[in-house]
Amino acid sequence: MSGARPFAVSLAVTLGLALVGATAAYHTRFVADNCNAAAPTPTSYITRDGSATVALRARFEGYQWAGGCWNDNDRDDSPNDPHEDPATGGEGGDCSGFTFKVWRESLDQSDSGFQQWGMLRNVHGPYTAAAFKAGAGAPNITVSKSALTKMDALASDGHIGLIYATNPDGTDQIIEAKGEDYGTNIWTRTYRGSSSYTGVRRTGWSA
Amino acid sequence: MGSHVFGTADPGERVVFARWGDGPRDVGLEPGRSLPAIGASAFDVTDDGKVVVLLDEAHRRALRFEGHEPAPTSVSLAIDGRLADLATDTDGSMYVLESAAAPGRTPLVRWFDRAGRELGVVETAERTPAEIRSSSDGPVVLQHPSHQWMPVADGGALSPPRAQARKAAVGRPVGAGRQVVVLRRGAGEILAAILAGGRVQRSWRIRSDTPLGDVQLAEPAGNRLVIVSRVFTHATDEFTVLVLDGHRLGRQFSTPSDEWAEAAPLGRFRLVGHDLYRLGSNASGAFVARYDLEMP
Numbered sequence: 001m002s003g004a005r006p007f008a009v010s011l012a013v014t015l016g017l018a019l020v021g022a023t024a025a026y027h028t029r030f031v032a033d034n035c036n037a038a039a040p041t042p043t044s045y046i047t048r049d050g051s052a053t054v055a056l057r058a059r060f061e062g063y064q065w066a067g068g069c070w071n072d073n074d075r076d077d078s079p080n081d082p083h084e085d086p087a088t089g090g091e092g093g094d095c096s097g098f099t100f101k102v103w104r105e106s107l108d109q110s111d112s113g114f115q116q117w118g119m120l121r122n123v124h125g126p127y128t129a130a131a132f133k134a135g136a137g138a139p140n141i142t143v144s145k146s147a148l149t150k151m152d153a154l155a156s157d158g159h160i161g162l163i164y165a166t167n168p169d170g171t172d173q174i175i176e177a178k179g180e181d182y183g184t185n186i187w188t189r190t191y192r193g194s195s196s197y198t199g200v201r202r203t204g205w206s207a
Numbered sequence: 208m209g210s211h212v213f214g215t216a217d218p219g220e221r222v223v224f225a226r227w228g229d230g231p232r233d234v235g236l237e238p239g240r241s242l243p244a245i246g247a248s249a250f251d252v253t254d255d256g257k258v259v260v261l262l263d264e265a266h267r268r269a270l271r272f273e274g275h276e277p278a279p280t281s282v283s284l285a286i287d288g289r290l291a292d293l294a295t296d297t298d299g300s301m302y303v304l305e306s307a308a309a310p311g312r313t314p315l316v317r318w319f320d321r322a323g324r325e326l327g328v329v330e331t332a333e334r335t336p337a338e339i340r341s342s343s344d345g346p347v348v349l350q351h352p353s354h355q356w357m358p359v360a361d362g363g364a365l366s367p368p369r370a371q372a373r374k375a376a377v378g379r380p381v382g383a384g385r386q387v388v389v390l391r392r393g394a395g396e397i398l399a400a401i402l403a404g405g406r407v408q409r410s411w412r413i414r415s416d417t418p419l420g421d422v423q424l425a426e427p428a429g430n431r432l433v434i435v436s437r438v439f440t441h442a443t444d445e446f447t448v449l450v451l452d453g454h455r456l457g458r459q460f461s462t463p464s465d466e467w468a469e470a471a472p473l474g475r476f477r478l479v480g481h482d483l484y485r486l487g488s489n490a491s492g493a494f495v496a497r498y499d500l501e502m503p
Contacts, residue, residue, distance in 0.1 A: 060310040065241040075310040083239040094241060145439070146394035146418045158243045168354050170391035170421040170436065171472055173335055179242040181289055182307050188337035188351060190472045193420020193437035194464070195444045 028078035031089040035069035035122035040115035045206035062092035069122035098177040100125030103202040112138040154191040211417035219496030226492040235265030247493030249293040249474035264288035292471040304339040332368035338473035
C-alpha cells in the first residue's frame with residue numbers, strides 16, 4: 001500500500017500536466033492576457049476614411065470565431081486555432097464582430113450613435129452576418145448593391161465583408177475577417193454580383 | 208444589351224465533375240464551421256483543350272482530367288491553399304497564386320512542374336493579386352491596388368517583385384504584342400479595347416440596363432473579342448457571354464453562376480480557341496462546363 005499512493009499521485013500529476021498541456025495548446029491565452037471589458041467612448045461622428053483606418057489596424061491580426069479583440073502588431077498572436085471552436089480565446093474578430101467594431105456600433109440595437117471601442121476591448125456585438133444582411137439594428141440599412149461605396153458592406157447568411165476599394169473590372173477589394181486560415185486582410189472579391197450577398201450600409205457617416 | 212432576361216441560362220456541356228469528399232477522385236472543402244463553403248477554387252485548360260486541371264486546394268493537389276480517361280490523375284502540390292488561382296503552361300507546368308500571405312508580406316506564386324515538383328516561389332509585387340493567367344510570354348498576375356498586369360516569370364525563371372512592377376501594364380497581354388483593356392464604368396457599362404504598339408486597334412462600348420458586376424474574362428478569339436461579365440439584381444445573378452464581332456455584338460448568351468462553393472474571384476472562366484470553359488459547383492461537387500462559341 002505504501003508504494004501505491006506515490007504511484008497514484010504521480011499518475012494524477014502526469015495526467016494533470018497532460019491535460020494542462022492539451023488545454024494550453026487548444027485554448028490560447030491571448031484574450032485572457034491582453035483584452036479588457038472597458039466601456040466604449042461615445043463619439044459624435046465617423047468618416048468613411050476614418051473607419052477604413054480603424055479596419056486596417058485589424059489587418060494581419062488574425063481571426064477568432066465570435067471574437068473581437070486584437071492589437072496592432074501585424075501578426076496573429078494565436079495562429080492555428082482549431083477551426084471548430086468559437087471559444088479558443090484567440091486574437092482577432094470574426095466577420096461580424098470586425099464589422100461591428102469598425103462601424104463603431106452600440107450593444108444597444110436601438111442606438112444608432114457611434115461608440116469607439118478600443119482594439120483590445122473584447123467585444124463581438126449583437127449581430128451575426130445574417131442579421132447585418134437583414135439590416136438589423138438601428139444604424140444599419142440594406143441598400144442597392146450598385147450604390148455601395150467605401151466602407152459599406154456586402155453580407156450573406158454566413159459572411160460579411162467591407163468594401164475597401166472598387167476595382168475597374170467590377171470586382172471589389174474587400175477588407176474582411178475571413179476565417180482562421182485566412183485572418184483579416186484585403187482581398188479581391190466578387191461578392192457584389194453574387195445573389196447570396198446583400199448591400200448593407202451603416203448610416204450616419206459624416207463624410 | 209437592354210434589360211437582361213434571367214432564367215434562360217445555358218448550362219453548357221459538362222466535361223468534368225468531381226464530388227465533394229476526401230477520396231482520390233473527389234475535391235475537398237476548406238475546413239471551418241464559421242467559413243462559407245470554399246473549394247475547387249480554380250481550374251485551367253491546356254492549349255489543345257485535351258486536359259482540364261482542377262485545383263483542389265483543400266487537399267493541396269491538382270486533379271488532371273485527360274481526354275476520355277475515366278478518373279483524374281492526382282498531383283500533390285506544396286501549397287497553402289486558401290482560394291488559390293491556377294494557370295497551366297504549355298509544358299504542363301502549373302503556377303498557383305496563393306491568396307493569403309504571411310503578415311506584412313505579399314501573396315506567393317508557386318511554380319510546379321507537371322509532376323508537382325516545386326520549381327520556384329516568388330512574392331507578388333502588390334498586396335492584393337486578383338488572378339493569374341498564362342500568356343505567350345509566361346504567366347501574368349493582375350495586382351491591386353494598381354490594377355495592373357505584371358509578368359511573374361521571364362526567360363524561364365520567376366521574376367522578383369521589382370521586376371514585376373517594372374513591366375506592369377494596364378492591359379492583359381494576349382499574344383502578338385496585343386493587350387486587352389477592360390473598364391467597367393458605372394453600374395451598367397463596359398468599355399473594352401484591344402491595344403497594339405500602344406495604340407487602340409479596336410474598341411467597344413457595351414451598355415446594359417441590368418447592373419453589371421465582375422468582368423470575368425475579356426480575351427480575343429480569332430478576330431473577335433469574348434467578354435464574360437456578371438449581370439445581377441438583388442435576387443439573382445447570371446453570367447452573360449458577349450462575342451464581339453468587328454464593332455458589333457455577334458452573339459450573346461447567358462450561363463448560370465452556379466456558385467455553391469466560393470472559388471477564386473476571377474477563376475471561373477477560361478477560353479481555349481473557340482471553346483469557353485466555366486467552373487461551377489453545386490451541393491454535390493464541382494464541375495467544368497464547355498461552350499462552343501462557333502455554334503449559333
